[in-house]
Amino acid sequence: MSAAVSISGRQWKRPPLFIHSRFWRIAIYGGALAYLVLAIGTLDINWTRVAEGLERSGRVLSGFFQPDFTSRSRDIWQGLVESLTMTLTATVVGVLISIPIGIGAARNVAPPIVYYVCRSIIAVSRAFQEIVVAILFVAMFGFGPFAGFLTLAFATIGFLSKLLAEDIEDIDEAQAEAIRATGASWLQLLNYGIQPQVMPRLIGLSVYRLDINFRESAVIGIVGAGGIGATLNTAMSRYDYDTAGAILVVIIALVMIAEYASSHIRKWVQ
């Protein structure tokens, strides 16, 4: 073995990764820090109101710890059924519309024009948050679950088409090529070469979307799109905190059931 030449006492410092100039490093980091301090300074915190609020939040919390399921059970039940109906119908309709759009948005099976049209639909659907869409649909179709149904179906299309399209683009091309080589038509290629490869993921994503849609249905209810969210909103504005607590417990229970069931189903279809 050859002896390694060793010189002791050599300095080493990790080189700066992002900004190499010392001046700009100090200027940018320093500027950001100064802005943060000033921004916190402009937050106008009214401590007397916080103190009042503390008392109120005590009442809210005590309401939540003693949820009242009985006195408004009909409202809760109605809101729940509305939410579940809205969730299920919106997911089914959304998935059915997503499949052709997702296929159209996959570069390896769709011609370029169709590809760009479908990608644009997806982009529009994904550009707006559910609440913004819900406000729009409530304005167009009035209060109630129909606006909620449209909102969730619309959001489902953006979510599912995009992920389905990406999954189709990621398939094993050899399998599709083999089906093409038998003289299969385009539809047969989809059915034999592509569907078996993407089906487990499509089912998994649909179930996952069902789960998301239920949670969203509680949120969009607050802006007037019906469902359990509307019931929750009413309870809160009536200072009816024990009923609100009951509604929250119901939502949490259902989300947990949906979560558990969807992870189970996704494992099972693999």
Place this chain on the structure above:
Amino acid sequence: MLRIEALEKRYKTGDHALKGVSFTVQPGQVVGLIGPSGAGKSSLIRCINRLVEPTGGRIFLGDVDISAVSRSDLRKARRRIGMIFQEYALVERLTVMENVLSGRLGYVSFWRSLLRRFPQGDVDKAFALIERVGLSDHVDKRADALSGGQRQRVGIARALEQDPELLLIDEPTASLDPKTSRQIMRLICEICAERKLPAIINIHDVALAQMFVDRIIGLKAGEIVFDGHPSALTNDVLSRIYGDEDWNAQRKAQDEDAQDAAAVAAFEIDRARHLEQV
């Protein structure tokens, strides 16, 4: 009968994969296509059923010029040509039966294939072929539950289910062990002989090709540099196809494989003897 005239393929990237390749394959003839990687073997085979679009030349299968048919007639042309792939290319989540029946897709309507209601004749043929390749016990297994050799047998059955007039075979043994490779090659050649079926086998294992095929075409940089009987493949010819260095390297690798095999055999014998003594 297949006749190829001055076939050209230039990819958009500028690669000139095929530079005017011409040859004719007689009925029942099994042709081995050899050459270094990048010589255009794979492009040539895929141009014949237009999985890759040729940029020049003509391809006649019987009287039909495949290179000139329209999109809708291409479907009819493709169903006359069976193809067997390197990594089997079975649809993994479909059953063995569905994979074999997919060979009929060029003949049946979309609705029939969607509902898996193939004509009785197709189903009978599929059962017969599955039996012929020795997989009768696995009809309803999913393709991804089979071993490599079994999968390639399904691939062969799928190609034959088409009632092809020509087989295109792309590196059928590249992902198989040597013994299974020989079994698969034997099966392919037996079937071709039974049905008087011409085949083009794209193969990188020269020794295996010499063992089984009727005729060898050597391809180098998109041009045919050898076309003849396997026995005419001398070392000179092989170094012309593969280039001196590559061929020597391949031969050396084969020698080493043989030495390894001999060493393993010797070791096995020693061990057996040792075990007997103990």
